[in-house]
Amino acid sequence: MALPSWAPAEIDLSKPSAARVYDYYLGGSHNFEVDRNQADEAIRQWPELPKIMQENRGFLRRAVRHCVSKGIRQFLDIGSGIPTVGNVHEVAQRADPDCRTAYVDVDSIAVAHSRAILADNKRTTVVQADMRYPDQILHDPDVRRLIDFDEPVAVLMLAVLHFVSDEDDPAGIARFYREALVPGSMLAISHATFEGQPDRALAHSDLYRRTGTPMWWRSKEEIRSMFGEFVLAEPGLVWFSQWRPDPEDVVDTDPHRTTGYAGVGTKP
Template sequence: MSEPDEVDVARPNAARVYDYYLGGSHNFAVDREMGDEAIAMWPELPQIMQANRAFLRRAVHFCVERGIRQFLDLGSGIPTVGNVHEVAQLAAPGTRVVYVDTDPVAVAYSKKLLADNPDADIVRADAREPDEVLNSDEVAALLDLDEPVAVMMVALLHFVGDEDGPQEMIARYRAAMAPGSYLAISHATAEGRPDMADEHADLYKKRTATPMTFRSRVEVGEFFEGFELVEPGLVFLPQWRPVSPSEVGDNPERFTALAGVGRRS
């Protein structure tokens, strides 16, 4: 794999480590080393990441079924199978998607993937800077924010520390969303496996530029201020509108992330 300009190949990157967990190829030796270290301490991590990806697909289908035809995917990461545009455009051709990420690898490969897709693009920007994202040329070209939009914050907010003001960040996006819009969130929590959370958070703090913040159900629920949670509310990943009971299993709390979708009234 050849790297785009500005890529730090000496330090693990959260997006590339996530790609490795999912079995992708857009990662470097340093990312795989950290991923293996994390899996050694927490063997279920790849399954948790796959469950997170499955939630994203179900949330996209849910929004499309309710008439949403435009998506803003914040912290979209590196292209892997089951991207928002693939799921949405298969269900509703012509659906428009704008991805947002700061990682040059994610942006470069997304640009390549989307080169022939007139209804999808990516912005290289920091999701923590809503005005930069919302005023970008790509958003202006593809999204009509006077109409309902689905904003995806899937596995994003646990990389936004309290000092960065996640509530204020979400409020700015909410203010730009028309009534009838949706917000999808998945977020790491210690509630399923409190014994593992601190050690995992320490690994990200030491090895990457994006430390993790594990939050409680109450704290994650507060991110939906101004939105009405749709059924089944804020639940563990596989519990959010599973396709079949087998997806949930007997111990859903082992998937240590919460998921929910809220509607802007």
């Protein structure tokens, strides 16, 4: 097939990409048949999945607006995927055009897509790096060009820590980033949980192994520990849709239809 202009030449269309599958759930256009096939299979197992992913994206928008309202003008989005409509830089720059965003992802496909999409936005950068090696990200020259770590920064880890194995110590990784930030900095996390639908979570984990990005589902207590000493903003760590919903939002409080917790904390 002829590749669109945004697609990197080295793209492998024999395997689905977790980033492009997520893009499809959100109604984006940066995906291919192999991605849509996996997503459709997942939806057959779990019909609420697109709604859940959209709720996570809704949390992203509200979290970014909250950070800007607290004076944050710098964002480090780790595990950013493909920056489709309504992503960090758009939300932040709509609130203040001076906001800067550094996107980081380990997936070369997502990075290539992102660089093509963001080529004309000088207040963004895209870095290919593995979040398991925070020192490399925090000292990357492109990140440092945009982000001043002597000033407050918002670090976003949305729907990414559940792709880090227990062996790789996700709580320890989050702690490394927290320790690099000055007081007043903020941390936003959303994370999949098995609480509510353990049987479906197991089936979904099997499906994600096909993308080369297996998932680890964690408890609310485990997810809360990733914030460390950061003070959680009200209402704390809650289901995606429960975190400071907009007036027009539909808030789903049924754990049997929800698969993740979300929260935002500030460094004291």
